[in-house]
Amino acid sequence: MTHALAFPTTRPRLIATDLDGTLLRDDKSVSDRTVAALAAAEEAGIEVFFVTGRPARWMDVVADHVHGHGLAICANGAAVVDLHRGRRIVQVRDLPHGTALAVVKELRTTAPEVNFAVERTGGIHYEPRYPQFHLDPGAVIAPIEELLSQDSEYADQPVLKLLAHHGELPPDDFLRTAREVAGHHAEFTRSSPNALLEISGPGVSKASTLALCCARRGVAPEEVVAFGDMPNDLEMLTWAGASFAMANAHPDVLAATPYRTSTNEDDGVAVVIERLLSLPSAA
Incomplete structure (x- = not known):
C-alpha cells in the first residue's frame, strides 16, 4: 500500500533502489515478482539503478538480474560499478x-x-x-x-x-x-x-553520486523514483522527485518520505513499479 498522498501521474525515467531491506528479501534473494518488475521497467525504457552501501564484490545478489545499462552505485556513493563487466569500478569518490x-x-x-x-x-x-x-x-x-x-x-x-x-x-x-x-x-x-x-568522503552520498549519474543522462530529479529503508537512504529519498519508504523502514525514513509501500518481504518495490508502468510517459 502507498501513502495517502497523490501517486505520481507519469512514469519516471529512472528508478533508484536500495538493496538490503528494500529490494532484497530478508534471505538476500530477489523474488520472481521483483525480477519480472525490473525487467518490465527496463523494457519500458526506464533505467534502473541499484544504489547500495554494499561494495562491488557483494553485488552478486543482483548481478543476474541486470538489464540495460548495468550500472550500480555502491559503497554509499563512493563507487560506480559496471555489473556487466565483472563488477568493475568505473568511478571512485574516495575518502582521503x-x-x-x-x-x-x-x-x-x-x-x-x-x-x-x-x-x-x-x-x-x-x-x-x-x-x-x-x-x-x-x-x-x-x-x-x-x-x-x-x-x-x-x-x-x-x-x-x-x-x-x-x-x-x-x-x-x-x-x-x-x-x-x-x-x-x-x-x-x-x-x-x-x-x-x-x-x-566530504559530500559523498548515495544522493550526490546518483545526481551526477542522472545529470550525465539528462535526467532531472523530478524524473526519478527512489526506494529505501535506512538512514543512508535519506539524502537520496529527499533528492528524488518521488520517494517510497518501505513499511519496514527506519522511523527517520518514514518521517522523511511522502510515500509508503509494502515491506521488502512483500515485494514492496515491485508493487510500486507495476503501478508506475500503468502510467503514461511524461510528455
Missing part, C-alpha cells in the same frame, strides 16, 4: 587518508571502545576487535593507523569508506555523537541494525 585519520582521532577521543575497518577498492581490512562478519580472503588485521598508513601495501587502493563499530552505544546515538564531533571532516551514516557507522 588524512581525512580518515582525523575521523579516527576524533571518534577515539569521544568513544574509546570504537573499532574500525577500512573499505578500499580492492577489499576490506580490519582492526583486531572489529566484528568480522564478512571476512574476505587476504584481509589484513592491524590497527587502523597502520591500515590507513601511506606505507601500507594497499595504500595505492583508494579508500571508499571507513567503518566504525561500537559494541555498547545505541546505533542512532552513536551516529548523532559521531556527526557532532567529526561531521566537519566527512559524511556519516548507518544502514546496519547495530552501532556500525559508514563514513564517506
Whole structure:
C-alpha cells in the first residue's frame, strides 16, 4: 500500500533502489515478482539503478538480474560499478587518508571502545576487535593507523569508506555523537541494525553520486523514483522527485518520505513499479 498522498501521474525515467531491506528479501534473494518488475521497467525504457552501501564484490545478489545499462552505485556513493563487466569500478569518490585519520582521532577521543575497518577498492581490512562478519580472503588485521598508513601495501587502493563499530552505544546515538564531533571532516551514516557507522568522503552520498549519474543522462530529479529503508537512504529519498519508504523502514525514513509501500518481504518495490508502468510517459 502507498501513502495517502497523490501517486505520481507519469512514469519516471529512472528508478533508484536500495538493496538490503528494500529490494532484497530478508534471505538476500530477489523474488520472481521483483525480477519480472525490473525487467518490465527496463523494457519500458526506464533505467534502473541499484544504489547500495554494499561494495562491488557483494553485488552478486543482483548481478543476474541486470538489464540495460548495468550500472550500480555502491559503497554509499563512493563507487560506480559496471555489473556487466565483472563488477568493475568505473568511478571512485574516495575518502582521503588524512581525512580518515582525523575521523579516527576524533571518534577515539569521544568513544574509546570504537573499532574500525577500512573499505578500499580492492577489499576490506580490519582492526583486531572489529566484528568480522564478512571476512574476505587476504584481509589484513592491524590497527587502523597502520591500515590507513601511506606505507601500507594497499595504500595505492583508494579508500571508499571507513567503518566504525561500537559494541555498547545505541546505533542512532552513536551516529548523532559521531556527526557532532567529526561531521566537519566527512559524511556519516548507518544502514546496519547495530552501532556500525559508514563514513564517506566530504559530500559523498548515495544522493550526490546518483545526481551526477542522472545529470550525465539528462535526467532531472523530478524524473526519478527512489526506494529505501535506512538512514543512508535519506539524502537520496529527499533528492528524488518521488520517494517510497518501505513499511519496514527506519522511523527517520518514514518521517522523511511522502510515500509508503509494502515491506521488502512483500515485494514492496515491485508493487510500486507495476503501478508506475500503468502510467503514461511524461510528455
